[in-house]
Amino acid sequence: MNKIEKISELRQILSNLFAGQKLAVLSSFGNEQPYASLVAFAFTEDLEHLLFATTRSTRKFANLSSESKVALLIDNRSNTDKDFSYAVAATALGRAEEVSGTERASYVHIYLTKHPHLREFLSSPSCALMKINVQKYYVVNRFQNVEELHIQ
Amino acid sequence: MNFTIPLIQIGEGEKQLVGGKAYALAVLTKKEMNVPAAIAVTTDAYDAYVAQTGLRTKIMMELNRKTYDDIRWEELWDTSLRIRNMFLNTPLPKELKDTIEESVEAYFTGKSVVVRSSAPGEDTSETSFAGLHASYVNVSGTDSILQHMKLVWASLWSDASLLYRTELGLDESRSSMAVVVQEIISGDVSGIGFGQNPNDPAQCVIEAVYGLNQGLVDGTLEPDRWILDRAKGDIISHTPAVRSHRLEISEAGTLLASLPLQLQSRPPLTQERIQNVYGLVMKAEDIFGLPQDVEWTMKDGIIHVLQSRPITTLAGEKKDDKRGWYLSLKRSFENLKTMRQRIEDELIPALKKETEGLSKTDLSLLSDKEIEDEVARRREIFEKWKKIYWDYFIPFAHGMRLFGTVYNDTVHPEDPYEFLSLLSTGDMVSLQRNDILQAMASHVRGNDSLMHDLKEGNFSNPSFRSMLEQFISSHGDLLCRSRHCAEETPSIVHMVLEMASMSVKAISRKEELHEREEIFLAQFQGQKKEDAKAMLDIGRASYSMRDNDNIYMGRLKARVLEAEEEVSRRSGTAERGPASARRFDSLSIGADRSQSPALSDDADPGFGLQARQITGQPAGPGIATGTARVIRAAADLMHFRKGEVLVCDSIDPNMTFVVPLASAVVERRGGMLIHGAIIAREYGLPCVTGISGAAEVIHTGDRVTVDGYLGIVIIENVTNAIREC
Incomplete structure (x- = not known):
């Protein structure tokens, strides 16, 4: 397998993983303290952006306003013993920003295609659609195998 | 939960629960054939054990460390050893232990037994694989029977099973194993009857040996073989064996004993007894509706069925399927003893002698035609030894594996490879070579002027020069292996200088070795202790040989290259140093040249990839x-x-x-x-x-x-x- 095939395989693994999951764990940082929260996420086909929505009054939004560096964990664990062998987890590292302007419509479409029941939530003026510009993914499978996919 | 069922109570509904072997024995018992008393420890017992102790998850993790296609046979052996150690070191939960103990004691108090595998689906006509799982002969005492039962469970994940995991449908989240605990019959004559000859459907085959059947099944003893007409039972041919030994019950389990002289010249079965076995095999076929492979034993003229299963051959054996060959590398203790004698007394001295003989020829004196002939001759010699390497040296490596299994079974170490520390006695040529390099490094260390000279390429210091020459004469040059290019290759000096610049870690092998040896041998008494010593001895010889054979082959290889280099020198295309080293790489004795596919540098323009x-x-x-x-x-x-x-x-x-x-x-x-x-x-x-x-x-x-x-x-x-x- 050459590197193109290997990368293509890893991208496919990520696409399948993301397509199969609705929720992810977001790590933000504020007040000198990491903070983890569960978010409903979506992704762009090229894997370069991850999307989630949050109300502006939340701690995570406050954190992101002061520190845009985030990590997002997406995994397919089933909470059984098989997870130790078969679960895949991807940690995305990047910077989060609120989606606005002309690009908003296309990201809203992507987000609501995955989470149609969140239409009302997303259309609320108090809700922000956030976009993570992914710099790299760490992909873990078979319990301890780790590969890094770097977005140039 | 039904953890044990006596043979006589097994019905069709329990087939999956007790596995193919136990079910077949139950059917034969009900048809009033002579089957030794037995109980089946069901798959429920296995399932309860691996679920309650968390072993099922551990096995799953162990087997999924890597993708199956990436795992070599040797890794499968290691994986299997680690899993086996988990079973050895994980006690049975109390309720399970109490239930099984009660059944075992009810049937076998004061009796010796055979503990056999009985995997569900194992003995069907589609998936009958002989010898993948373990059987233990002459086990006595409840604790020992239970311990051997765990070893049979562990053999569900034996290297052989793992090799055939696809064909077996082995699934770490579901597969299970039942066990047959069967009273031992100390037969006078034992054997196997094949209801149909795989090579000729009109024939059947009967094989027989004196003593216990295990000697035939594990390949230690060659059997007498009769080919019979399947329809009539007439004998078509008889191939007698060289009858020298038989397997007997002993204090240590079983013993390969010399066969009394009067039996050596007499086939183990008379015409009448052959007909008895033929009748038995045909009756089993009538019962099951398919030709059977029946293991039997005969005591005082009465024939007992030990197991019966449909005849199959190993599935999935394609031309390039090396799995059968891998499994053939497993040798019995007796086979290893014979092999060792041949390797140490005959083959290695001959290899050394032949290599030394070649080094006496002064290649520069040969004519151009003679040197070309010499290259061809040396290549031929190399190929001859390469075959011997594969036929003898490689299989002999099983000696350390066999010792490892015995060690783990008795000492129950946490580290399944602890046994290796007993095998290292410092007899490896590569260690001796490295010790001399260390000695040279010690000589250089602290001598700044010598170190400076060596760094500048000046090797004229007399005492160092003498050590260097001595090293080259016994071990050759490190890289190009030819004596004549050693002077131009600074590899040894480079090594010595690097070694001289680091502190030396003294390795004390002797004390630890002695201590571990004592702990190991203290587990045994009487004859068993002697057997353990012999096993350790074979393990050590195998451990050293694993390395040394390559060194000796390397020296022979150097003689081939030496002649080739002489040809190159005369034609003006001589190579030195690294180029010469590359030629050394190209002359291989190994078969495992299948490197992992390299990741080429072509890549996706938007992404970078790195294993972390x-x-x-x-x-x-x-x-x-x-x-x-x-x-x-x-x-x-x-x-x-x-x-x-x-x-x-x-x-x-x-x-x-x-x-x-x-x-x-x-x-x-x-x-x-x-x-x-x-x-x-x-x-x-x-x-x-x-x-x-x-x-x-x-x-x-x-x-x-x-x-x-x-x-x-x-x-x-x-x-x-x-x-x-």
């Missing part, structure tokens, strides 16, 4: 972080610096002189008993093997951590951050 943490096999305990030095060819060894992590595809003992300089060893080839792992253990270095594409995904200069406890390599800082693609 790779799982392989733990092959040497310890943890170390250092700069990687990737060895792709012998010439790369020249650049090795102290404290670097040796990363290679595969290394042979001719190349392991750099290991004392390394902080850790990483190898693509997987296994605990490969050369890289053995030498790393000798020097107490962390070692991880079975890292797919090790020499491709790790680059010289990368900062890596080698976790030899868990079998993981972590690539921390890559040379160019992320490699741009």
Whole structure:
């Protein structure tokens, strides 16, 4: 397998993983303290952006306003013993920003295609659609195998 | 939960619960055939054990360390050994233990038994695989029976089972194993009856040996063989065996005893008894509706059925299927003893003599035609020894595996490879070679002017010169292996200088060795102790030979190259140093040249890829972080610096002189008993093997951590951050 095939395989693994999951764990940082929260996420086909929505009054939004560096964990664990062998987890590292302007419509479409029941939530003026510009993914499978996919 | 069922109570509804073997014996019992009294320990018992103790998850994790296609046979053996050790060291939960104990004591108090596997689906006509799972003969005492039952359970994950896992439909989340505990019949004559000859459907085959059947089943004894007309039972032919031994029940389990002279000339079955066996085999076929492979034993003229299953051959054996060959490398203790004698007394002396003989020829005196003939002759000699290497030296390596199994069964160590520490007696030629290099390093250390001279390429210091010459005369040059190019190759001096610049770690093998030996031998009494000593002795010989044979073959190889270089010299295309080393690489004795596919540099323009943490096999305990030095060819060894992590595809003992300089060893080839792992253990270095594409995904200069406890390599800082693609 050459590197193109290997990368293509890893991208496919990520696409399948993301397509199969609705929720992810977001790590933000504020007040000198990491903070983890569960978010409903979506992704762009090229894997370069991850999307989630949050109300502006939340701690995570406050954190992101002061520190845009985030990590997002997406995994397919089933909470059984098989997870130790078969679960895949991807940690995305990047910077989060609120989606606005002309690009908003296309990201809203992507987000609501995955989470149609969140239409009302997303259309609320108090809700922000956030976009993570992914710099790299760490992909873990078979319990301890780790590969890094770097977005140039 | 039904943990045990007596044979007589097994009905069709329990077939899955008791496995194919127990079910077939139950059917035969009901048809009033002579079947030894037995109970089946059901798959429920196995399932309860692995669920309650968490073993099922551990097995799953162990088997999924890597993708199956990436696992070599040696790694499967290691995996299987680790799983076996988990079973040995995991006690039975109380309720399960009490229930099984009660049944065993009700049926077998004061009796010896055979503990056999009975996997569900194992003995159907589609998936009958002989010899994949374990059987233990002459086991007595409840504790011992239960312990052997666990070993039979563990054999569900034997290396042989894992090799055929696809055909067996082995699934770590569901597969289970039942066990037959059967009263032993100490037969006078035993054998196998095949209801249909696989080579001729109109015939059947009967094989028989004196004594217990196990000697025939495990290949220790050659049987007498009769071919019969299947329809009438008439004897078509008889192939007598050389009858010298029989397997008997002994204090230590079983014993291969000399056959009394009067029996040696007499076939184990008379015409009448052959007809009895024929009748038995045909009756079994009538009962099951398919030709059967029946194991039987005869005592005082009465024939007993030990097991019966449909005849099949190993499925999935294609032309390039090497699995059968891998399994043939497993040799019995008796076979290893004979092999050792031949290797030590005959083959190695002959190999050394032939190599020495070649080195006496002064190649420069030969005519051009003669030197060409000499090259052809040396190549032919090399090919002859290569065949012997594969036929004898490679299978002899099973000696250490066999000892490892015995050690783990008796000592129950936490580390399943602890047995290796008993095998290392310092008899390896590669260690002796490295000790001389260390001695030269000690001579140089602290002598600044000598060190300076050597760095400048001045090797004229008389005492150093003498040591160097002595080294070359006994071990040759490190890289090009030819004596005549040694003077031009600074490889030895480079090594010595590197060694001189580091502190020496004294390795004290003797005391620890003695202590462990005492602990091991204290587990045995009487005859068993003698057997254990003999087993240890074979293990040690096998351990040293594993390395030494390659060194001796390396020396022979040097003689071939020497002649080839003489031809090149005369034609003006002579090669020196690294080029010569490359030629050394090209003349291989190994079959395992299948390197992991390299990741080519072509890549997706938007993405970069880097392995961060790779799982392989733990092959040497310890943890170390250092700069990687990737060895792709012998010439790369020249650049090795102290404290670097040796990363290679595969290394042979001719190349392991750099290991004392390394902080850790990483190898693509997987296994605990490969050369890289053995030498790393000798020097107490962390070692991880079975890292797919090790020499491709790790680059010289990368900062890596080698976790030899868990079998993981972590690539921390890559040379160019992320490699741009």
